[in-house]
Amino acid sequence: MNVETHGAYCVATYRCYDEKADFHKKAAGIAVGLTVGSWTDLPQARKAEMEKHLGRVVRVEVHEPAAGESASERYADIQIAYPDINFSRDIPALLVTVFGKLSMDGRIKLIDLSFSEAFLSAFPGPRYGIQGVRDLLGIHDRPLLMSIFKSVIGHDLPALREQFLQQALGGVDLIKDDEILFENPLTPIERRVEACMQAAAEAQKATGQKLLYAVNLTGPTFGLIEQARKAIDAGANALLFNVLAYGFDALAELSRHPDIRVPIMAHPAMAGAFYPSPYHGIAASVLLGKLMRLAGADLVLFPSPYGSVVMPREENMAIKEALLTTDASAYALSANGQAPLAQSFPVPSAGIHPGLVPLILKDFGDQVVVNAGGGVHGHPMGAAAGGRAFRQAIAGCLAGRPLREYAADGHAELQAAIDAWGIKE
Amino acid sequence: MNVETHGAYCVATYRCYDEKADFHKKAAGIAVGLTVGSWTDLPQARKAEMEKHLGRVVRVEVHEPAAGESASERYADIQIAYPDINFSRDIPALLVTVFGKLSMDGRIKLIDLSFSEAFLSAFPGPRYGIQGVRDLLGIHDRPLLMSIFKSVIGHDLPALREQFLQQALGGVDLIKDDEILFENPLTPIERRVEACMQAAAEAQKATGQKLLYAVNLTGPTFGLIEQARKAIDAGANALLFNVLAYGFDALAELSRHPDIRVPIMAHPAMAGAFYPSPYHGIAASVLLGKLMRLAGADLVLFPSPYGSVVMPREENMAIKEALLTTDASAYALSANGQAPLAQSFPVPSAGIHPGLVPLILKDFGDQVVVNAGGGVHGHPMGAAAGGRAFRQAIAGCLAGRPLREYAADGHAELQAAIDAWGIKE
Numbered sequence: 001m002n003v004e005t006h007g008a009y010c011v012a013t014y015r016c017y018d019e020k021a022d023f024h025k026k027a028a029g030i031a032v033g034l035t036v037g038s039w040t041d042l043p044q045a046r047k048a049e050m051e052k053h054l055g056r057v058v059r060v061e062v063h064e065p066a067a068g069e070s071a072s073e074r075y076a077d078i079q080i081a082y083p084d085i086n087f088s089r090d091i092p093a094l095l096v097t098v099f100g101k102l103s104m105d106g107r108i109k110l111i112d113l114s115f116s117e118a119f120l121s122a123f124p125g126p127r128y129g130i131q132g133v134r135d136l137l138g139i140h141d142r143p144l145l146m147s148i149f150k151s152v153i154g155h156d157l158p159a160l161r162e163q164f165l166q167q168a169l170g171g172v173d174l175i176k177d178d179e180i181l182f183e184n185p186l187t188p189i190e191r192r193v194e195a196c197m198q199a200a201a202e203a204q205k206a207t208g209q210k211l212l213y214a215v216n217l218t219g220p221t222f223g224l225i226e227q228a229r230k231a232i233d234a235g236a237n238a239l240l241f242n243v244l245a246y247g248f249d250a251l252a253e254l255s256r257h258p259d260i261r262v263p264i265m266a267h268p269a270m271a272g273a274f275y276p277s278p279y280h281g282i283a284a285s286v287l288l289g290k291l292m293r294l295a296g297a298d299l300v301l302f303p304s305p306y307g308s309v310v311m312p313r314e315e316n317m318a319i320k321e322a323l324l325t326t327d328a329s330a331y332a333l334s335a336n337g338q339a340p341l342a343q344s345f346p347v348p349s350a351g352i353h354p355g356l357v358p359l360i361l362k363d364f365g366d367q368v369v370v371n372a373g374g375g376v377h378g379h380p381m382g383a384a385a386g387g388r389a390f391r392q393a394i395a396g397c398l399a400g401r402p403l404r405e406y407a408a409d410g411h412a413e414l415q416a417a418i419d420a421w422g423i424k425e
Numbered sequence: 426m427n428v429e430t431h432g433a434y435c436v437a438t439y440r441c442y443d444e445k446a447d448f449h450k451k452a453a454g455i456a457v458g459l460t461v462g463s464w465t466d467l468p469q470a471r472k473a474e475m476e477k478h479l480g481r482v483v484r485v486e487v488h489e490p491a492a493g494e495s496a497s498e499r500y501a502d503i504q505i506a507y508p509d510i511n512f513s514r515d516i517p518a519l520l521v522t523v524f525g526k527l528s529m530d531g532r533i534k535l536i537d538l539s540f541s542e543a544f545l546s547a548f549p550g551p552r553y554g555i556q557g558v559r560d561l562l563g564i565h566d567r568p569l570l571m572s573i574f575k576s577v578i579g580h581d582l583p584a585l586r587e588q589f590l591q592q593a594l595g596g597v598d599l600i601k602d603d604e605i606l607f608e609n610p611l612t613p614i615e616r617r618v619e620a621c622m623q624a625a626a627e628a629q630k631a632t633g634q635k636l637l638y639a640v641n642l643t644g645p646t647f648g649l650i651e652q653a654r655k656a657i658d659a660g661a662n663a664l665l666f667n668v669l670a671y672g673f674d675a676l677a678e679l680s681r682h683p684d685i686r687v688p689i690m691a692h693p694a695m696a697g698a699f700y701p702s703p704y705h706g707i708a709a710s711v712l713l714g715k716l717m718r719l720a721g722a723d724l725v726l727f728p729s730p731y732g733s734v735v736m737p738r739e740e741n742m743a744i745k746e747a748l749l750t751t752d753a754s755a756y757a758l759s760a761n762g763q764a765p766l767a768q769s770f771p772v773p774s775a776g777i778h779p780g781l782v783p784l785i786l787k788d789f790g791d792q793v794v795v796n797a798g799g800g801v802h803g804h805p806m807g808a809a810a811g812g813r814a815f816r817q818a819i820a821g822c823l824a825g826r827p828l829r830e831y832a833a834d835g836h837a838e839l840q841a842a843i844d845a846w847g848i849k850e
Contacts, residue, residue: 034605037576053579086578088607090645092670096694097605100667103697104728104736110698151462153511154478180459180522182513220515221646221674242525245517246672249646269521272528273535277702303529311529 009081010119011058011333012098013112016076017279023076024060031055031080034097056081077111089122091248091295099282107279113286114333115294120340124256128263128298129342130324130367136237136263137173137210142398143366145390146174146347147383148373152181160187161195163383167376168203168211170387174299174369175200176240177216179267189215189227190234197235214238214265214299217254221246225253228260238263241297244270244287248295255296265347266297275315284315289322290331292344299345299369306359306424307351313363320346320364347371354414355423357393358403362425370394380416389417434506435544436483436758437523438537441501442704448501449485456480456505459522481506502536514547516673516720524707532704538711539758540719545765549681553688553723554767555749555792561662561688562598562635567823568791570815571599571772572808573798577606585612586620588808592801593628593636595812599724599794600625601665602641604692614640614652615659622660639663639690639724642679646671650678653685663688669695669712673720680721690772691722700740709740714747715756717769724770724794731784731849732776738788745771745789772796779839780848782818783828787850795819805841814838 014030016023032039035055042050058079065073080098087093099110126132134140147167152160167175175196183189193215200211215231217224217239224246228239243251243266255264268288275284288302300323305313321330323344328335346368348360353375360370370390379386392414396406403423407414439455441448457464460480467475483504490498505523512518524535551557559565572592577585592600600621608614618640625636640656642649642664649671653664668676668691680689693713700709713727725748730738746755748769753760771793773785778800785795795815804811817839821831828848832839 036578050579085609086607087605088609088644090643092646092667093607093643096667096670099698100604100670100692100694103695104693104701105697105733107701108697153461154475179525180512182511182518184510184513218515218518219513220678221517221672222650222678225647242517242521245521245525246674247646247670249671253645253647267525268529269525270528272530272533273524273706274698276529276532276705280702281698281706308530 008084008116008118009056010084010094010098010116011079011081011114012110013077013079014102015109015111015278016078017072017074017107019071019074023062023078024057026076027057027060027078027080030078030102031057034080034102035082035086053083053086055083084116084119089119091252091291094119095248103280109277109279109281109283110286111283113290115331117332117335120294120332120335123252123294123341124296125293125341126296126298126344127255127261127342130345131342133212133263133298133345136212139173142394143361143364144173144345144369145171145387145394146176146369146371147172147376147387148176148371149178149181150373150377150383152178152187154186156186157191157195160192161199164196164213165199165203166383167387168200169206169384170376171207171209171391172211172376172387173209174212174214174238176214176265179216179240179242179269181216182218189231193231193234193236197237212238212263214240214263216240216242218242221250224250225257225259228254228257232260232262236262238265240265240267242267242269243292243295243297244268244274248291251292251297252295255298263298264296265299266292266301268300268302271302283318284311285318285322289319293323293341294331297344299347301347301349301371304348304350304352304360305363306348306356310350316348316363324367343367345369353421354389354393354417355403355421357390358397358423358425361394361397375417375421378420379413380420381413385413385416389413393417433509433541433543434481434758435509435519435523435541436504436506436539437535438502438504439527440534440536440703441503442497442499442532444496444499448487448503449482451501452482452485452503452505455503455527456482459505459527460507460511478508478511480508509541509544514544516677516716519544520673528705534702534704534706534708535711536708538715540756542757542760545719545757545760548677548719548766549721550718550766551721551723551769552680552686552767555770556767558637558688558723558770561637564598567819568786568789569598569770569794570596570812570819571601571794571796572597572801572812573601573796574603574606575798575802575808577603577612579611581611582616582620585617586624589621589638590624590628591808592812593625594631594809595801596632596634596816597636597801597812598634599637599639599663601639601690604641604665604667604694606641607643614656618656618659618661622662637663637688639665639688641665641667643667646675649675650682650684653679653682657685657687661687663690665690665692667692667694668717668720668722669693669699673716676717676722677720680723688723689721690724691717691726693725693727696727708743709736710743710747714744718748718766719756722769724772726772726774726796729773729775729777729785730788731773731781735775741773741788749792768792770794778846779814779818779842780828780846782815783822783848783850786819786822800842800846803845804838805845806838810838810841814842818842
């Protein structure tokens, strides 16, 4: 079936392992079972009516195990097109349709998704995206730099403010809350925002630089809009959100809400419950790539391939591609030209120190947020120096200079970072 | 550490695979890293302040691979106690704390959770539970029987009503929507509820029996309460909800909402993205057991061990135990006596025919909902006969009669079912 000629199908691709299944039969079973329920038994007149609801097998690619490989490694990539009139235009409806019951049916992983043009048109996507975030910061000529609080639980406002100030003085563009900081008596959201935004203003006098503070949006689902309003009224200029703990639709509704006119940063908390198994779950490029962008995340954090919490490099590159691609056909098979969604900023995270900046820029290009925690706070000369070391590393890379040479050229903070953590190019 | 002496910790148990890790060190790293961030560097006075926020290692049980087993099968069960003052009293906060970042940290699966008494006290649990659902139906002396629509997409109201009526005439206690039926022009929720509840009333005249219809609650997250109100105003007396597509908190808020005074049935759609891998994700007993009950599901569907969509029997039994246990310590380690949460009805689903009823009752006891789709609609004498065959099977079991003998005793519908599908005892 040629779905490219239709604009009315969302297409799911599965990798399905089975030692002896007839994968073509399995594919046909999915296409019927998850749409009209039964097909061959239907009278001819009924078939004519039901045809527009019937799922279609687009492609079945069987990979027989190579010589010496175990039979359990036999798999097929199965692509099924689901008529978009079968479900409402929200992500829960799509996911329940394409991977609700099916997720429980043996060794099967959802490895790609694309959307009908009509489904896609219901999603405005990132309100700010890369361009909008850059506009807010007034920075268009270099990768951005973000830092993370070192520790937050049990700290009071003055302590948090001081941590914030030191990070801001280092010249970072964004600071994010820790994702495990919830409403608490020591640092409730509106007072935390006030204290940190004051520190941001104080730092701006020294650095001349704007800064986005992504405060953690938490609490009861049906109170999220109100909680976001509270944060924004207190001065928050960005939000951090644990998308997978609330579902993609909560993000989609937050990002399109008229009162929430600040960038939203998606945290990958719980993503490891979905993507790492080759046999089950949802591929990282779908989970942290396409669906995050579709739901309107302006920035998306994901485990970098460099640190202790790792993700294989090819999965990182697939997420990057999903967040950045401007090829419309990546999101809607039948579309062509420019993708209708703004780009989301990729934020590879964990294990980042200044000596990794050349590699990050090589892997991700300029449209990336360099994000560090320990690499800022653990700097031998303190957190502000840590930020400066990263900014120097970024400047050195953009100037095309070898990092070690650039450090020796009077960039003491970068030099100290290299002495502490080395360089990986 | 003896957490049993404290009431202030939520305790997570992980199974963690690693060929050579020092699991005790890893456990200590989790306990500190996911709470106070750092510990050994803190000055003594600060430690005294921070101690109440510090996570504790409760237990580390290392399983070295047996002779002949691969080194990759080396694992440890690690139990960490998290102070409940670190997070707000909602499930997203708990899950992000105990399995947010950690889910992405190698081969690690969340296999158990228990709650502090304070955390638990924030959850009323199932509003109806087994007792309440039985009271609504007026049936206390036998397992319940549920049936599922055969196919729903592309069907108009009269067709759906007729399907409903045939199921109801067979004497089922509950009928549920298909989880992939969303808002659509043919059968919008309020008209669907009206049509089906009329059919229920019509059937009641014939059967003398009450019936709950669980209509599928779908659409935008922040509109769920309003959508539920609309359904209830139209006469809905139960709701079906795809919990995992919206997050556990949405269920928790729906179940405690003053306007939503009908039982809620949790569908396991997407659960297969979480539970099947031994190395990643969240165990079925936590996902479809403890968390569903905590969040207030009155009935919980999960894949039966009998059909094509299967789950190993021991996982089924662990879900059952989580939904039914009255032992308080299963939910809060430090508690004793009666569990504070009402019981949720287990609904093992998929592949159920009347000949399986003896086995279901043996595995689950009387506190179970026997749930069938094909086993009702595919009955040789029609759907109403299918329902009757199940009711006969249940009656025969309760009378202590062998099914084949009971069928021969003038129960033609049961006999026809046995002829079609056999018996598994």
